[in-house]
Amino acid sequence: MTGLRDTALRKIQGIAPRFLPFADVATEAVPLSRLLRLSLFQVTVGMALVLLVGTLNRVMIVELGVPATLVAVMISLPLLFAPFRAFIGYRSDIHRSALGWRRVPYIWKGTMLQFGGFAIMPFALLVLSGFEQAAHAPAWIGQASAALAFLLVGAGVHTVQTVGLALATDLVEVEDQPKVVGLMYVMLLVGMIVSALVFGWLLDPYAPGKLVQVVQGAAVVTVALNILALWKQEPRDRARASRVETHPEFIDAWRLFVKGRTAVGLLVVIALGTMGFGMADVLLEPYGGQVLDLSVAVTTRLTAVLAGGSLIGFAVASKVLLDGAAPEQVAWWGTLIGVPAFALIIAAGPLGEPPMFVIGTALAGLGAGLFGHGTLTATMRAAPRAQVGLALGAWGAVQATAAGIAVALGGIIRDLVVALPGSEAFRPEAPYTPVFGLELALLVAALVVLVAVRRKQARLSQTMSYSRRQDRPDLTAAPSDPSPREARPIGGEPHDDGRLTAL
Numbered sequence: 001m002t003g004l005r006d007t008a009l010r011k012i013q014g015i016a017p018r019f020l021p022f023a024d025v026a027t028e029a030v031p032l033s034r035l036l037r038l039s040l041f042q043v044t045v046g047m048a049l050v051l052l053v054g055t056l057n058r059v060m061i062v063e064l065g066v067p068a069t070l071v072a073v074m075i076s077l078p079l080l081f082a083p084f085r086a087f088i089g090y091r092s093d094i095h096r097s098a099l100g101w102r103r104v105p106y107i108w109k110g111t112m113l114q115f116g117g118f119a120i121m122p123f124a125l126l127v128l129s130g131f132e133q134a135a136h137a138p139a140w141i142g143q144a145s146a147a148l149a150f151l152l153v154g155a156g157v158h159t160v161q162t163v164g165l166a167l168a169t170d171l172v173e174v175e176d177q178p179k180v181v182g183l184m185y186v187m188l189l190v191g192m193i194v195s196a197l198v199f200g201w202l203l204d205p206y207a208p209g210k211l212v213q214v215v216q217g218a219a220v221v222t223v224a225l226n227i228l229a230l231w232k233q234e235p236r237d238r239a240r241a242s243r244v245e246t247h248p249e250f251i252d253a254w255r256l257f258v259k260g261r262t263a264v265g266l267l268v269v270i271a272l273g274t275m276g277f278g279m280a281d282v283l284l285e286p287y288g289g290q291v292l293d294l295s296v297a298v299t300t301r302l303t304a305v306l307a308g309g310s311l312i313g314f315a316v317a318s319k320v321l322l323d324g325a326a327p328e329q330v331a332w333w334g335t336l337i338g339v340p341a342f343a344l345i346i347a348a349g350p351l352g353e354p355p356m357f358v359i360g361t362a363l364a365g366l367g368a369g370l371f372g373h374g375t376l377t378a379t380m381r382a383a384p385r386a387q388v389g390l391a392l393g394a395w396g397a398v399q400a401t402a403a404g405i406a407v408a409l410g411g412i413i414r415d416l417v418v419a420l421p422g423s424e425a426f427r428p429e430a431p432y433t434p435v436f437g438l439e440l441a442l443l444v445a446a447l448v449v450l451v452a453v454r455r456k457q458a459r460l461s462q463t464m465s466y467s468r469r470q471d472r473p474d475l476t477a478a479p480s481d482p483s484p485r486e487a488r489p490i491g492g493e494p495h496d497d498g499r500l501t502a503l
Helices: 002-019 021-025 032-038 040-063 068-094 104-128 139-170 174-202 208-230 238-242 250-258 263-278 284-290 296-322 327-351 354-381 385-418 433-471
Strands: none
Touching: 032 040, 032 139, 032 174, 032 208, 040 068, 040 104, 040 139, 040 174, 040 208, 068 104, 068 139, 068 385, 104 139, 104 208, 139 174, 139 385, 174 208, 174 296, 174 354, 263 327, 263 354, 263 385, 263 433, 284 296, 284 327, 284 354, 296 327, 296 354, 327 354, 327 433, 354 385, 385 433
């Protein structure tokens, strides 16, 4: 058995670098098998996202007959926890435990939150739907229990993903961070795809008992995979556990994060770009069905097209970042690709060209992958290594909040157009064109802000370069001149990990 396992691992290690450009992040200290095991936390996050946004969304509306408005409120509840991701990441940066861990306790707490939410969710949904055996229960119990379940799962997902990514970046060198980020997000996509297929298979045909089994099975799988992912990943630092350290308050750490850099501008870019790419996520399939008369099977494959484009975007971003490209430049190219992508999607309706629609969808996925990887890497590099959790939390908070607002806003705009007097006479694409047009405008705005950010970066780099030249000792001075001995080292005082952080 051991020989078979070793053979399988060698096969995987040989294949992965050829097909995943970011899989060569592995070293002797951090082998690929260890990184793949750590990435299982992203699989559980993907499973939770599919269950909340996809499977339960459809089951609640169609099979359980829950009003769509109430379903939308329940699905949006996890977003209430998204703004706290920066605080969670900061706390994991400075956490002290008796075992010397920083990240593991928070990932475990997030896992328990996910488990608790999944444990009560199916029964809460059955009560919420007025299920026959639960008809005697007051309606408010079902509503409150379902709200609590969705909130717990959302809190767990945000905690696990934020701190898990911080732990992954802790294990590798700074130059390898783009590759490990790419690997982690590929595993997120893998988790979403596999979970969608498994959930669909298990719930066909639907039965209330199957719903209970599937959701609680997801709870058990989440705990098992997260324990496997964490096993012997973070080294125990007894010195950290024993020494007394003082840390700034969160607000002071946040001010340090944004002071003198372009971090705020970068977060604005993340918000604009995320909304630009994400507003049509729930509208692409209806657009293909109502406007282009595509079948359910064809529109369902659009999810795979979008995910495939994102996967290619992550792979390309990892490769060019490894070759030395600036992450802001990668994000700029991703945003720029999104502009013709949505132009093609808009034009496909009036022209009646499904191939144009599919190409636009694939380009949108490609642009979103480049943009997401570029902005995430730029945000990580905007903070000292000791504050990487805060940086990742800030990116996650802005990204998740903007994505939630974008999805809700896209649906509202479409419904408002449909509700207009005389809307029956509108062309089929009329309710969707304003949404796609707004996405184009948001992407153009993101491009403008990115240009401003890069210009400020250039000015800061020139200022720092000039300051370093001023600090350089006069090498022509006489040996008796004390000034060279008193001069600071060339380049001034280095950053704690040697990186340039003037973003």
